[in-house]
Amino acid sequence: MAADGTLxxxxxxxxxxxxxxxxxxxxxxxxxxxFLMTLPLLVVVVGLVGYPAAYGIYLSTLNxxxxxxxxxxxxxxxxxxxxxxxxxxTFWMVVWQSCIFAITAVLLKALIGFWLAHMLHHIPTKGQxxxxxxxxxxxxxxxxxxxxxxxxMFDPSYSSINWILNIFAVPAVPWLGEPWWARxxxxxxxxxxxxxxxxxxxLAALKSVPEQLYExxxxxxxxxxxxxxxxTLPMMANIISITVLFSLIVTFANYDIxxxxxxxxxxxxxxxxxxxxxxxxxxxxxxxxxxxVSLFMFPILAVCAFFVLRGVTRxxxxxx
Amino acid sequence: MSNNGITRxxxxxxxAGVVAAGALSAPMVHAQGTGGTLKCGFWDHWxxxxxxxxxxxxxxxxxxxxxxxxxxxxxxxxxxxxxxxNAQAQSRSGHDVLSFPTWEPxxxxxxxxxxxxxxxxxxxxxxxxxxxxxxLGKVGGKWAAVPAVSGTQLKPACxxxxxxxxxxxxxxxxxWPNKAERGPGADGWTWEAFAAAAEKCKxxxxxxxxxxxxxxxxxxxxxxxxxxxxAHMMDARGNATIRNNAKLRQAVEMLVRISRALxxxxxxxxxxxxxxxxxxxxxxxxxxxxxxxxxxKRDQPQVxxxxxxxxxxxxxxxxxxxxxxxxxxxxxFSRMKPAAKGLIEFLSERPQAERQTNTSSGYDIPPxxxxxxxxxxxxxxxxxxxxxxxPVKPHQNQTTSVAFAPxxxxxxxxxxxxGLNTKLIARIVQGGETVDQAMGWVERELTTIRRGG
Numbered sequence: 122m123a124a125d126g127t128l129x130x131x132x133x134x135x136x137x138x139x140x141x142x143x144x145x146x147x148x149x150x151x152x153x154x155x156f157l158m159t160l161p162l163l164v165v166v167v168g169l170v171g172y173p174a175a176y177g178i179y180l181s182t183l184n185x186x187x188x189x190x191x192x193x194x195x196x197x198x199x200x201x202x203x204x205x206x207x208x209x210x211t212f213w214m215v216v217w218q219s220c221i222f223a224i225t226a227v228l229l230k231a232l233i234g235f236w237l238a239h240m241l242h243h244i245p246t247k248g249q250x251x252x253x254x255x256x257x258x259x260x261x262x263x264x265x266x267x268x269x270x271x272x273x274m275f276d277p278s279y280s281s282i283n284w285i286l287n288i289f290a291v292p293a294v295p296w297l298g299e300p301w302w303a304r305x306x307x308x309x310x311x312x313x314x315x316x317x318x319x320x321x322x323x324l325a326a327l328k329s330v331p332e333q334l335y336e337x338x339x340x341x342x343x344x345x346x347x348x349x350x351x352x353t354l355p356m357m358a359n360i361i362s363i364t365v366l367f368s369l370i371v372t373f374a375n376y377d378i379x380x381x382x383x384x385x386x387x388x389x390x391x392x393x394x395x396x397x398x399x400x401x402x403x404x405x406x407x408x409x410x411x412x413x414v415s416l417f418m419f420p421i422l423a424v425c426a427f428f429v430l431r432g433v434t435r436x437x438x439x440x441x
Numbered sequence: 442m443s444n445n446g447i448t449r450x451x452x453x454x455x456x457a458g459v460v461a462a463g464a465l466s467a468p469m470v471h472a473q474g475t476g477g478t479l480k481c482g483f484w485d486h487w488x489x490x491x492x493x494x495x496x497x498x499x500x501x502x503x504x505x506x507x508x509x510x511x512x513x514x515x516x517x518x519x520x521x522x523x524x525x526x527n528a529q530a531q532s533r534s535g536h537d538v539l540s541f542p543t544w545e546p547x548x549x550x551x552x553x554x555x556x557x558x559x560x561x562x563x564x565x566x567x568x569x570x571x572x573x574x575x576x577l578g579k580v581g582g583k584w585a586a587v588p589a590v591s592g593t594q595l596k597p598a599c600x601x602x603x604x605x606x607x608x609x610x611x612x613x614x615x616x617w618p619n620k621a622e623r624g625p626g627a628d629g630w631t632w633e634a635f636a637a638a639a640e641k642c643k644x645x646x647x648x649x650x651x652x653x654x655x656x657x658x659x660x661x662x663x664x665x666x667x668x669x670x671x672a673h674m675m676d677a678r679g680n681a682t683i684r685n686n687a688k689l690r691q692a693v694e695m696l697v698r699i700s701r702a703l704x705x706x707x708x709x710x711x712x713x714x715x716x717x718x719x720x721x722x723x724x725x726x727x728x729x730x731x732x733x734x735x736x737x738k739r740d741q742p743q744v745x746x747x748x749x750x751x752x753x754x755x756x757x758x759x760x761x762x763x764x765x766x767x768x769x770x771x772x773x774f775s776r777m778k779p780a781a782k783g784l785i786e787f788l789s790e791r792p793q794a795e796r797q798t799n800t801s802s803g804y805d806i807p808p809x810x811x812x813x814x815x816x817x818x819x820x821x822x823x824x825x826x827x828x829x830x831x832p833v834k835p836h837q838n839q840t841t842s843v844a845f846a847p848x849x850x851x852x853x854x855x856x857x858x859x860g861l862n863t864k865l866i867a868r869i870v871q872g873g874e875t876v877d878q879a880m881g882w883v884e885r886e887l888t889t890i891r892r893g894g
Binding site for chain 2: 185186205208209210211277278279295296297298303383384385386387388389399400401403404405406407408
């Protein structure tokens with residue numbers, strides 16, 4: 122009876138006056154208890170997410186000196202910063218790069234994570250834990266630290282990877298100096314860091330697929346591809362969707378990898394929303410415009426979240 | 442009790458008076474003295490001893506003035522100091538004295554206590570301040586902060602005199618000796634001569650180590666070259682001055698020529714890459730303060746003993762050297778303004794300035810031109826006197842320069858941190874754009890920066 126807000130515990134007959142009785146009943150409702158128990162988390166979410174987000178929106182409406190609202194030519198007052206961004210070549214380049222970076226990195230992480238999860242799933246249980254631990258190492262190291270390690274490997278003048286390539290007479294690669302190589306380097310590091318998360322999520326999903334389904338498919342003469350296509354993937358669809366959505370949000374908001382590896386260069390060709398927002402807002406002392414840049418992620422991610430979560434709900438309904 | 446004149450009412454009244462007097466005087470009673478507690482946030486110096494001397498000087502001043510001085514050091518690694526400044530500006534609370542990097546006094550001047558009184562007294566004693574410090578620290582005719590000694594650096598040419606002599610035929614020690622005079626050939630130390638030397642050194646396998654990315658070392662040397670050509674992208678009123686700007690075109694052509702004589706990877710270099718190029722012995726010249734030399738002295742002494750400072754090359758409109766200062770400022774919401782100003786004035790005086798510079802092995806540059814004669818620059822070595830020409834001295838006929846000056850600071854800071862000058866060159870050399878296309882791009886960027894005030 123929890124969902125409709127009725128009593129979780131029946132009241133003792135004849136307990137106290139009418140007012141005390143109502144308060145007692147209110148305090149004993151499951152919904153009240155649930156609210157009280159989630160209150161600490163709600164306070165944290167409102168304090169650390171809700172308030173900063175609202176403050177960020179407010180900041181994005183101000184002028185550079187933060188003395189009043191930013192006026193626009195063709196957008197209403199308060200949206201002037203967005204209007205300036207719409208007219209900026211560099212900003213549209215950042216939008217395009219953020220999309221390329223996030224989509225490519227998430228796709229690669231999903232594919233590598235899926236492959237690794239399958240490999241692990243088929244290793245005998247005894248040795249699985251060891252491999253699982255080792256494969257999770259990139260995800261456990263703080264990304265700023267591990268990115269610094271990658272930076273040393275990609276260093277423009279003293280790259281250890283280039284040193285190895287030179288041994289095999291392969292010419293040195295300008296990892297961070299040439300735009301496409303720099304973009305690839307940023308994506309490589311993000312994939313290296315994020316693929317273990319996909320692996321562990323997919324591994325958990327794989328382990329929850331009932332063995333009977335595979336047995337039934339085997340009796341029907343299904344090939345391994347057919348088992349993957351018609352048993353594994355449908356059973357993992359929700360986990361895949363949620364993991365991709367979560368990773369997309371985190372990857373879109375990525376800051377440290379770009380900041381440490383390329384600082385947005387060469388020629389702004391590796392900037393993503395967060396690094397560009399920091400450059401505009403903090404380094405260039407234009408906090409309102411920096412806030413406007415970072416808020417631009419919100420509608421993109423909201424659209425992604427809407428479609429992914431709608432898909433999850435539909436599948437759940439179909440399975441019920 | 443009423444018989445001897447002591448009533449309960451009198452006792453309570455007198456007691457309340459004593460408590461009130463005690464309470465009112467309480468805030469002035471502190472552990473060390475009676476002047477309260479002064480909270481200072483200084484820049485965390487690259488040179489470890491640089492923090493020690495600041496702590497020592499603050500303690501000395503605190504003892505003399507009976508003020509408890511709490512000193513913290515805030516690193517610029519990861520822009521932690523910028524984040525701190527912005528957080529304190531937003532919350533209207535924090536340190537009483539704070540170190541502000543290059544552009545921050547102008548950006549936060551509305552929240553800073555004017556320092557005209559301090560600067561007036563200091564200028565009376567020590568004379569003129571270097572022009573770039575005035576451009577950055579003075580807003581609307583008022584000093585927003587005092588140009589600091591600790592952390593302030595110049596970026597003249599740190600050369601390998603042996604390599605320059607062997608490959609470029611330039612005797613840097615003879616041209617710029619460690620005494621107040623110009624040697625033979627000093628007048629020929631121009632950007633033309635520099636470009637020719639860069640080409641020869643690249644051919645010899647020891648190219649000049651000049652970064653071309655978005656970090657300060659890159660933006661500063663490119664900005665100094667442009668200023669020495671009179672090539673300004675924005676005027677003092679904030680108008681973009683790109684179109685039909687012959688001086689800018691001339692400077693851009695020179696920069697394109699020089700950048701083609703640099704290592705191929707300079708587009709990805711950060712502020713440490715040029716240091717490494719010198720220390721590893723791969724480069725004949727960098728633009729840097731003596732921090733690279735200091736590391737070489739420890740790790741590669743055979744490189745350090747071949748280093749020699751020369752002023753920046755001259756352009757058609759003078760000899761400009763990159764200048765990257767720190768400032769000491771006081772928040773307008775500080776409750777210790779008089780004490781904060783007193784400490785800043787003390788730290789800026791010649792004896793204290795010299796102690797800071799000495800402790801940092803000559804790295805720290807005082808803002809007053811009269812302080813360019815500290816002994817440390819004559820005695821530091823090996824080779825002895827290698828840093829004689831590191832500070833700006835009258836015989837060099839050199840001026841400090843800030844990239845994007847004379848643009849209003851609120852626009853210049855955005856152009857500076859976006860590295861618009863280095864990107865302009867990168868678009869031509871690396872991106873294959875024509876000069877006109879690249880200049881069109883930079884004009885659009887400056888227009889975007891200007892919009893919105």
